[in-house]
Amino acid sequence: MSALTFTLKQRTDQRVDMSPLICQKLAGMEPTEVAAIELQNGKRKVRVDELFKISGLDCQNIQIKNSFGKLDFIGKDLSEGSIHVDGDVGAYLGMGMTSGSIEVFGNTDIYAACEMKGGLLTIDGNAGDFLGGAMIGNKQGMKGGAVLVKGNTGDRAGDNMRRGVMLIEGDAGDYCGSRMVAGTIAVLGKTGRFPGHMMGRGTLLLWSQPQLSASFNDCGAHTLAFLPILLKSFKKFNSKFAEVEIFNRVQRFGGDMAEKGLGEILVKIYK
Amino acid sequence: MIINGVSIDNTFAEAFPMKATRVIITAHTAQWAFNSAKSMSGFATSVIGCGCEADIERTLEPSETPDGRPGVAVMLFTMSGKGLRKQVETRAGQCVLTSPTSALFSGIDGGTRIPLGKNLRYFGDGFQISKVINDKRYWRIPVMDGEFLAEETTGQVEAIGGGNLLVLAKSEIDALSACEKAVEAMRKIPNVILPFPGGVVRSGSKVGSKYKALGASTNDAFCPTLKGVTKSELSQEIESVMEIVIDGLTEEDIKKAMRVGIETFCSIGAYNGIKRISAGNYGGKLGPYHFHLQEIMA
Numbered sequence: 001m002s003a004l005t006f007t008l009k010q011r012t013d014q015r016v017d018m019s020p021l022i023c024q025k026l027a028g029m030e031p032t033e034v035a036a037i038e039l040q041n042g043k044r045k046v047r048v049d050e051l052f053k054i055s056g057l058d059c060q061n062i063q064i065k066n067s068f069g070k071l072d073f074i075g076k077d078l079s080e081g082s083i084h085v086d087g088d089v090g091a092y093l094g095m096g097m098t099s100g101s102i103e104v105f106g107n108t109d110i111y112a113a114c115e116m117k118g119g120l121l122t123i124d125g126n127a128g129d130f131l132g133g134a135m136i137g138n139k140q141g142m143k144g145g146a147v148l149v150k151g152n153t154g155d156r157a158g159d160n161m162r163r164g165v166m167l168i169e170g171d172a173g174d175y176c177g178s179r180m181v182a183g184t185i186a187v188l189g190k191t192g193r194f195p196g197h198m199m200g201r202g203t204l205l206l207w208s209q210p211q212l213s214a215s216f217n218d219c220g221a222h223t224l225a226f227l228p229i230l231l232k233s234f235k236k237f238n239s240k241f242a243e244v245e246i247f248n249r250v251q252r253f254g255g256d257m258a259e260k261g262l263g264e265i266l267v268k269i270y271k
Numbered sequence: 272m273i274i275n276g277v278s279i280d281n282t283f284a285e286a287f288p289m290k291a292t293r294v295i296i297t298a299h300t301a302q303w304a305f306n307s308a309k310s311m312s313g314f315a316t317s318v319i320g321c322g323c324e325a326d327i328e329r330t331l332e333p334s335e336t337p338d339g340r341p342g343v344a345v346m347l348f349t350m351s352g353k354g355l356r357k358q359v360e361t362r363a364g365q366c367v368l369t370s371p372t373s374a375l376f377s378g379i380d381g382g383t384r385i386p387l388g389k390n391l392r393y394f395g396d397g398f399q400i401s402k403v404i405n406d407k408r409y410w411r412i413p414v415m416d417g418e419f420l421a422e423e424t425t426g427q428v429e430a431i432g433g434g435n436l437l438v439l440a441k442s443e444i445d446a447l448s449a450c451e452k453a454v455e456a457m458r459k460i461p462n463v464i465l466p467f468p469g470g471v472v473r474s475g476s477k478v479g480s481k482y483k484a485l486g487a488s489t490n491d492a493f494c495p496t497l498k499g500v501t502k503s504e505l506s507q508e509i510e511s512v513m514e515i516v517i518d519g520l521t522e523e524d525i526k527k528a529m530r531v532g533i534e535t536f537c538s539i540g541a542y543n544g545i546k547r548i549s550a551g552n553y554g555g556k557l558g559p560y561h562f563h564l565q566e567i568m569a
Contacts (some may be wrong), residue, residue, distance in 0.1 A: 004508070163403065182401070184402065203400070203402070222417055222418070223417060224411070224417070224418055224420075225297075225338050225374045225418065225420040226338075226402055226404075226411055226418075226420050228338050228339045228411055229337055229338055229404055229409070230402065230404050232339075232402045233405045246339065262397075262398065262400075264400070
């Protein structure tokens with residue numbers, strides 16, 4: 001059975017709420033029922049078949065083609081199956097997803113992986129601001145699962161992150177890991193200004209020396225036994241992280257001392 | 272049954288159900304992992320007086336351990352799950368947490384999960400850090416030499432304790448030397464431990480005693496100095512009897528270890544002083560698992 005494929009016919013002027021098109025909601029639906037689903041498009045509602053050419057039947061394997069940056073809420077609350085997107089996507093990609101996988105071959109707008117709880121979200125391009133963040137007014141962002149970004153991220157990646165792992169192959173913007181509650185963010189590239197701003201707990205693992213705020217204190221060079229286990233766990237990803245050299249020596253910076261001060265920024269020590 | 276002049280008694284070893292777990296201790300060097308493991312499995316020969324039976328199962332190459340450092344696998348056996356929880360936590364806290372450069376991991380993935388580092392984390396006084404990696408939670412506890420890493424839980428599984436062999440020899444030296452060889456061979460079998468000092472017991476016991484306060488007492492039927500004064504199981508030529516006690520995860524594991532042990536004794540042979548192989552059999556009072564020596568060697 002071939003993948004259930006939605007090919008965008010024409011770009012819309014208004015944003016589209018794609019949240020109805022997830023595996024568990026489409027399970028058991030006839031093609032005509034799928035075509036008749038209404039999506040919010042700006043102020044009006046439009047049928048799926050008005051926006052997309054639909055083919056294939058396997059709703060556990062959804063493909064979205066010709067995607068562009070106004071398709072919001074793709075994979076919202078996904079709990080099973082996989083979604084594959086060709087092109088850029090809008091905001092709130094994979095918001096609240098609990099399981100399954102989403103892979104985007106393009107860039108994402110703000111709030112990808114917002115309050116994500118489980119599963120794997122892969123972004124082949126760049127991610128916008130507030131990757132893995134919390135909805136405005138909420139106190140906890142990403143609570144589980146893994147986010148893999150092969151490009152760069154915007155500002156405040158991992159804002160309010162509570163649990164899970166965020167892997168950034170490229171560079172991270174300013175305030176990476178801001179207000180982190182817990183969890184792990186690893187960045188192979190560079191980080192912008194003031195990573196870990198106001199983080200309470202959690203770990204930022206960096207391969208490049210960061211520009212730290214004055215409220216992070218140097219705790220010295222250390223050999224940490226958990227690092228090889230963590231790094232080995234990255235081997236399962238189709239990523240540069242799967243190929244990184246296993247190491248256990250890092251410079252540890254504790255902070256943010258303006259908050260709880262129980263977070264850490266670990267910077268790889270090169271021999 | 273006689274093999275190489277050694278008589279195998281038509282009897283059985285009687286064993287009983289236990290709860291068990293395996294933990295993996297790693298350290299900067301194999302020696303330091305061993306130091307910690309030796310301490311953790313110390314004073315753990317018998318549940319009668321030690322609270323648990325424990326021993327080093329085997330040493331582990333860096334490639335076999337979770338953190339890629341040299342390691343040692345330790346197995347602990349108790350009569351109850353509650354007892355195992357207590358023993359694991361107490362021994363982990365006093366013998367592994369305290370040992371330089373050590374880290375502690377579960378050696379059994381399945382089973383009922385019991386605390387390993389779950390409560391030890393409070394030693395970190397709020398500075399401890401949790402990391403969930405591949406669905407397993409680890410605790411990083413700051414200590415004076417750096418950081419102690421412990422997996423949150425380990426697996427408790429059903430197991431068997433009290434498998435045993437008695438070797439009856441012409442002299443004490445013959446018995447001891449044969450036991451040393453047998454222990455060396457039996458320790459290569461996975462999933463079993465030989466919890467007594469050097470794997471050997473010289474004070475095998477029977478159930479009951481003439482003293483009401485005691486539940487067990489010396490196995491007088493196998494004491495060579497009492498040959499003439501009690502209902503002895505020993506012939507005149509037997510001057511020394513030693514026992515190897517085996518705890519294992521399954522009946523099959525214990526059978527394999529017993530077979531290897533008996534084969535070793537028989538290979539030494541009657542010519543070198545090994546006369547008989549017997550087993551601790553307490554008439555069914557002790558436990559439901561019966562390991563028949565002749566069936567094992569059939």
